[in-house]
Each structure stands twice: as structure tokens, then as C-alpha cells.
Amino acid sequence: MKRPLKRSNAPIFWALFGAGGMLSALLGPMLVFITGIAVPLGLLLPADTMSYPKMLAFAQNLIGKGFIFAIIALFLWHAAHRIFHSLHDIGIHAGRGARLLCYGLAMLGTVLAAYALLATGF
Amino acid sequence: MSKRRPYVRPMDGWWRKNPYFVEYMIHEGTALFVAAYAAVLLFGLLRLAQGEAAWNGWLLALKSPWSIGFHLLALAAIGYHAYTWFKIMPRTMPPLVVGGKRLPAWAITGGGLAAAGAASLLLFVLVWGLAR
Incomplete structure (x- = not known):
């Protein structure tokens, strides 16, 4: 008896992992440097680079919204996938619970980011 | 049991x-x-x-x-x-064939690192331009 192959959901999670990995490899270090080091310490960039009016304008712009959403959501999905698969390597036999926790947190972060980007208006 | x-x-x-x-x-x-x-x-x-x-x-x-x-x-x-x-990109992506020859690993790694450097520089210049 032949049964149709069950479709795997792996490619979806792998694609999100890959996209987040690529984005964080291309832009991650510079983003950390800008938002976490240069602006707080007043190095290289103008002191008001991340002032409220400027960041609000950026978050209200459609391109800005898309950029912020892609960075936060894809970074989270990348990390969730990698951490989930590393659980096995450190001796935790990850089952449904660990899967729900890892991908669930990424999903929660994605929904919160979408909510905040809608709340900042257009 | x-x-x-x-x-x-x-x-x-x-x-x-x-x-x-x-x-x-x-x-x-x-x-x-x-x-x-x-x-x-x-x-x-x-x-x-x-x-x-x-x-x-x-x-x-x-x-x-x-x-x-x-x-x-x-x-x-x-x-x-x-x-x-x-x-690890040479091992995680499908083989890339250029001019009938498989692109060597160092070229893929080097190209990726160069792209990351260029993207980072572009991001910094964009932020600097937007903030000025």
C-alpha cells in the first residue's frame, strides 16, 4: 500500500533560519555597534541619531517599518531554530515542549513587533 | 515493562x-x-x-x-x-558553477565577507546621512 509522503514543515523553519542568519551576518555587527555602542557613547554619529522624533519618523516610514520588522523577527527565528537544534548537542532530548518554547518565543516576538509597528502609526 | x-x-x-x-x-x-x-x-x-x-x-x-x-x-x-x-557557506549552499568550474570555497567565503563589509559600510553611511 502506498501512502502519500507527509509534507514536512522543516523548509519553512529552515528558510527563516537562513534568512535571519544571512541578515545578521551582513548587518548584525554594524547594527550592534551603532545602537549599542556608538550612539550611547556619542562616538562617530551625531548625538541625536536615535532621538525620539528621528526614531518615530523612521518607524512611521514604510521602509523603516519593514526594516525594523525584518531585523527583529528574522533574528529571533534564526536564533530559535539554532538554539532548538543545539539542545540535542548538550544532551537535552528536545521534544514538542522545547519546540513550542523556542519557536513560540520567536512567534511571540514577531507578533509584539508587528503590534508595536502598527501602534506607532503611519 | x-x-x-x-x-x-x-x-x-x-x-x-x-x-x-x-x-x-x-x-x-x-x-x-x-x-x-x-x-x-x-x-x-x-x-x-x-x-x-x-x-x-x-x-x-x-x-x-x-x-x-x-x-x-x-x-x-x-x-x-x-x-x-x-x-561554512561553501558547505551549506548548493555548488556554484562559474564558467564550467565549481567555485572554490575561498571565493564563496571571501565573497560573503566582502558583501558583509560592503553592507555594513552602506548601513553606517545611510544612518549617518539620515541622522545628519
Whole structure:
């Protein structure tokens, strides 16, 4: 008896992992440097680079919204996938619970980011 | 149910015995910093949506020594992630054939690192231009 192959959901999670990995490899270090080091310490960039009016304008712009959403959501999905698969390597036999926790947190972060980007208006 | 307990070879700390796997665990571990940094940004975004006072509180928190220390560690970890991401790319992507010859691994890694450098520079110039 032949049964149709069950479709795997792996490619979806792998694609999100890959996209987040690529984005964080291309832009991650510079983003950390800008938002976490240069602006707080007043190095290289103008002191008001991340002032409220400027960041609000950026978050209200459609391109800005898309950029912020892609960075936060894809970074989270990348990390969730990698951490989930590393659980096995450190001796935790990850089952449904660990899967729900890892991908669930990424999903929660994605929904919160979408909510905040809608709340900042257009 | 049977009561027998078959021998299971203990695997605790298996990766610590081989430098190759130590490196593997470190590059997988960078995901913790990617997640933490995304959480910092998400928190900032939620504060931005709450108004000016909330946003300024987040900006102030970024100036604390703990935050600077975290971001220095995150810069090292995510920088290392970027390096390893392109280092293993010859094995994670399908073979690339240019002019009938398979593109060598160093060209893929080098091209990826060059793209990351160019993208980072472009991002910095864009932010500088927008903020000026």
C-alpha cells in the first residue's frame, strides 16, 4: 500500500533560519555597534541619531517599518531554530515542549513587533 | 515493562574533548547573543510605541555600563557568527558553477565577507546621512 509522503514543515523553519542568519551576518555587527555602542557613547554619529522624533519618523516610514520588522523577527527565528537544534548537542532530548518554547518565543516576538509597528502609526 | 537497564554511554561534555566541536558549540552559541540583541531591539520598539518618555528611558538604559558591556560581547559574538556563517557557506549552499568550474570555497567565503563589509559600510553611511 502506498501512502502519500507527509509534507514536512522543516523548509519553512529552515528558510527563516537562513534568512535571519544571512541578515545578521551582513548587518548584525554594524547594527550592534551603532545602537549599542556608538550612539550611547556619542562616538562617530551625531548625538541625536536615535532621538525620539528621528526614531518615530523612521518607524512611521514604510521602509523603516519593514526594516525594523525584518531585523527583529528574522533574528529571533534564526536564533530559535539554532538554539532548538543545539539542545540535542548538550544532551537535552528536545521534544514538542522545547519546540513550542523556542519557536513560540520567536512567534511571540514577531507578533509584539508587528503590534508595536502598527501602534506607532503611519 | 521490563526492568533491564541497558548501558548507555555517557555523553556529558562530549564536545569539550575535540577542538573542532568546541568551535562548533561556540558558533552555535552565538545564537544566544542574536536572540538577546533582538530582544533588546524589540523592547526598544515597544518603548517607542509607548511615547517619548518611555523611549528616552530606554535610551538612558543603553548608556549603562552593563548595556555597553553586553553590546561589546554581542558585537564579538555576532561578528564571529558573521565570520563562521560565510566560512561554512561553501558547505551549506548548493555548488556554484562559474564558467564550467565549481567555485572554490575561498571565493564563496571571501565573497560573503566582502558583501558583509560592503553592507555594513552602506548601513553606517545611510544612518549617518539620515541622522545628519
